[in-house]
Amino acid sequence: MDMSFSPEELAFREEVRAFIADNYPKDLANRRTRGEMSKEDILTWHRILYKKGWVVPHWPVEYGGTGWTITQRFIWNEENARAETQALLPFGLSMVGPVIFNYGNEEQKKRFLPGILSADDWWCQGYSEPGAGSDLASLKTRAVLDGDHYVVNGHKIWTTLAQYADWMFCLVRTDNNVKAQEGISFLLIDMKTPGITVRPIITMDGAHEVNEVFLEDVRVPVANRIGEENKGWTYAKFLLGNERSGIAGVARSKKAIERLKSIATAELMDGQPLIKTDEFARKVAELEIDLSALEVTELRTLAAESKGKGPGPEASILKIKGTEIQQRITELAVEAVGNYGSVEVPTGEMAGNDFIAGPAYSNGAAQNYFNMRKTSIYGGSNEIQHNIIAKMVLGL
Amino acid sequence: MDFSFTEEQTLLRNSVQGLLAAKYDFDTRRKIVKSADGMSKAVWAQFAEMGLLAAPFSEEQGGFGGGAIETMIVMEEMGRNLVVEPYVETVVLAGGFLREGASKEQQAAHIPGIVDGSAIWAFAYAEPQGRYNLADLVTTAKKDGAGYTLNGYKAVVLGAPWAQKLIVTARTSGGQRDRDGISVFIVDKSAAGVSTRDYPTVDGRRASEITFENVKLGADALIGTEGKGLPLVEKITDQAIAALSAEAVGCMGELNKATVEYCKTRKQFGVPIGKFQVLQHRMVDMFMAYEQSVSMTYMVNLKLEENEAERIKAAAGAKVQIGKAGRYVGQQAVQLHGGMGMTDELNVGHYFKRLTMIDTQFGNVDHQLKRYSTAA
The missing domain is CATH 1.10.540.10 (Acyl-CoA dehydrogenase/oxidase, N-terminal domain)
Structure with missing residues (x-):
């Protein structure tokens, strides 16, 4: 048992650290804290890494992966978090990409993987429906075969950044007469197809991240179906497994705790830095200890994975604990900023045009806290993750 | 009884x-x-x-x-x-x-x-360095003939964009955090030397940052005795805490009602999600948090006229209860509503945001716990 990095791994860390320092655009960080990211801003870091060949370290080399070990990938993620780089969108790189190279045919790989790698295609996830959230398999969007096309009718919801998407990977029902899980197919849908309407959903923090997507007689070539008809649930589950394993967010949380501590150092209570008070110091310490435990738990999962054991149901621990910690950090940030937690940072069209009261570190603290409540709801709610552990791990 | x-x-x-x-x-x-x-x-x-x-x-x-x-x-x-x-x-x-x-x-x-x-009036008391300490003031009012000259800066003055009149706390003597030397003034928002920057708050209200620069106040601007204002400020803010506790109770009551209703009708896995025991127990905890908050709200409102130590314990205790309960009920109401709870469209998120801000008004849970434990 050994938790330290080898000299080679340390050298690798120096290399990637230097690369990020030299190549990450400085102005991007400023625009992000002020909520002024454009569509192109969101893709800038992706495009830089694509040019370097580092955009999908977790993919097999034959499809564009870097061939890094799991530890190297871990270091890469840590260094990105440390530098607070813009997180890469998961929809193509971590979700549909691996589904395509695992289950797609050669034609589909040739057609779709290059656009995912280059970010020329923006993907979104057509999973949830108004009546199918935690119970995803109950989805009702219908696809009916008509010659060499499916005709799709239905209503997807919580579709993240669909307003920018070129393509949507979509779960549809192709057989109503079997068990719910056995009548689902996995389609790739061009968002420019007639019959698709995207309607924004504004969340309580004022952000426009998610959408509703209405599909009305949308014609999708059968050639855009992944794998076999009615086997979509298998691919969907594979994708959700990947989604869970990336969700712990340890490195980003470490950085967020650092930020929290710097807020609590600047904020005063009776003339003393807040971080020096027993109550607050103790809360931060508890948070750091929870995160250390999660970090080692994640490393154990990664170590098992490098020995060929895929992320099992234990990955649900990472989702539950990871999101609890992320939420707790934002909760403590609201506590730390005190009265200035009330200040609303204008969003959408108003962004960047208004006076924002209070020190810069307090800006958006409350909205961030409100926004992060989504993490225990999305990607399979934390209640569902508890069910998975109860059933699959404990055998209850 | x-x-x-x-x-x-x-x-x-x-x-x-x-x-x-x-x-x-x-x-x-x-x-x-x-x-x-x-x-x-x-x-x-x-x-x-x-x-x-x-x-x-x-x-x-x-x-x-x-x-x-x-x-x-x-x-x-x-x-x-x-x-x-x-x-x-x-x-x-x-x-x-x-x-x-x-x-x-x-x-x-x-x-x-x-x-x-x-x-319409607003209460300008908080300062950036002062956090929730009502006595931590660097805004000063200096004796000037029969009246005073006011200089300083007040943070997050809720309701100030709507106000014509302000109640302002300022130091007339003593050191930055001394209990003595604090005075309370009536200030016209339109007086020369008062400047404001207005902005929206996350719970749908408005606030201002206010700068006072050589604002001339008459002798009739002073409320009570010069330098002895803090006990009055504490008494009145405890009354505000009692009022905010009641507001929080109203918010929590609505959230609990909406959550129970939603869980009775929202179906997943073929049954209303309210049939799942884990969610039932969650809603029972929300219900108990609410009932305990109602109790503390009655208590503080009945004890506002008691002696200072009793009043402080009642107010601090109520504020701790509603701070904790408001956070729990708010977070769980959002969680149990799922994605819908996250939307701007549904009122659930708005109650949650208001409850979050009630916790920060006049001192959050930590502040009030400390106040409770040091009350004589």
């Missing part, structure tokens, strides 16, 4: 409920929040017409002689409807300073404007 309301109190609740049901549904509130003003002058005029703005003043002062329980009833209904208009700032806080600290002349000059709805 009697926790029931009098007939008059029940009538008061019914009339506030009737008014808000008719004039303050969630869509109307949304329009008010998004409007340029950010509050409704028409609604405020109706509060005046109904006598709500006069409620806590004595009959000689032009009011109805209501007490803390009447304010509690009004505030609970305001909470249920997420009313953004500055009732606490104008009636509870400014009204409190005028009732309990001001001279007869000051009362005669200022209370009628509150009662008839023509004057």
Whole structure:
């Protein structure tokens, strides 16, 4: 048992650290804290890494992966978090990409993987429906075969950044007469197809991240179906497994705790830095200890994975604990900023045009806290993750 | 021992409920929040017409002689409807300073404007370095002839964009955090040297950052005794805490009702999600958090006139309870509503945001725990 990095791994860390320092655009960080990211801003870091060949370290080399070990990938993620780089969108790189190279045919790989790698295609996830959230398999969007096309009718919801998407990977029902899980197919849908309407959903923090997507007689070539008809649930589950394993967010949380501590150092209570008070110091310490435990738990999962054991149901621990910690950090940030937690940072069209009261570190603290409540709801709610552990791990 | 309301109190609740049901549904509130003003002058005029703005003043002062329980009833209904208009700032806080600290002349000059709805007030007390410590002041008022010259900066003054008048705390003597040397002043927002920057708050209200630069105040601006203002400030802010507790109870009550209703109708895996035991227990915990908050709210409102130590314990205790319960109920209401709970469209997130901000007003859980444990 050994938790330290080898000299080679340390050298690798120096290399990637230097690369990020030299190549990450400085102005991007400023625009992000002020909520002024454009569509192109969101893709800038992706495009830089694509040019370097580092955009999908977790993919097999034959499809564009870097061939890094799991530890190297871990270091890469840590260094990105440390530098607070813009997180890469998961929809193509971590979700549909691996589904395509695992289950797609050669034609589909040739057609779709290059656009995912280059970010020329923006993907979104057509999973949830108004009546199918935690119970995803109950989805009702219908696809009916008509010659060499499916005709799709239905209503997807919580579709993240669909307003920018070129393509949507979509779960549809192709057989109503079997068990719910056995009548689902996995389609790739061009968002420019007639019959698709995207309607924004504004969340309580004022952000426009998610959408509703209405599909009305949308014609999708059968050639855009992944794998076999009615086997979509298998691919969907594979994708959700990947989604869970990336969700712990340890490195980003470490950085967020650092930020929290710097807020609590600047904020005063009776003339003393807040971080020096027993109550607050103790809360931060508890948070750091929870995160250390999660970090080692994640490393154990990664170590098992490098020995060929895929992320099992234990990955649900990472989702539950990871999101609890992320939420707790934002909760403590609201506590730390005190009265200035009330200040609303204008969003959408108003962004960047208004006076924002209070020190810069307090800006958006409350909205961030409100926004992060989504993490225990999305990607399979934390209640569902508890069910998975109860059933699959404990055998209850 | 009697926790029931009098007939008059029940009538008061019914009339506030009737008014808000008719004039303050969630869509109307949304329009008010998004409007340029950010509050409704028409609604405020109706509060005046109904006598709500006069409620806590004595009959000689032009009011109805209501007490803390009447304010509690009004505030609970305001909470249920997420009313953004500055009732606490104008009636509870400014009204409190005028009732309990001001001279007869000051009362005669200022209370009628509150009662008839023509004057809105805000309370400028917090400073960036001071956090929740009411005595941590660097704003100064220096003796200047018969009056004073005011200099300083006040942070997050809730309701100030709507106000014509301000209650301002300032140091007339002593060191930055001394309990002695604090004075309370009435300041016209339009006075020379007062400048404001207005902005929206995350819970749909408005606030200002206010700078005072050589603002000239007359002798009649001082409320109470020079340098002895802190006990009055603590007393009145405890009254505001009692009112905010009632508002929080209103918010939590609505959230619990909506959550139980949603879990009875939302089906997943072929059954209403309310059939899942883990969610049932969660809602029971939300219910208990609410009931404990109701109890602490009654308690603080009944103890506002007790001796200082008792009052502080009651107010700090209530604030801790509603801070913890508000966070739990708010977070779980969002969680149990799933994605819908995250939306701006549903009122659930708005109650959650308001409850979050109530916790930071006049000191969050940590601050009040400390205050409780050090109360004599």
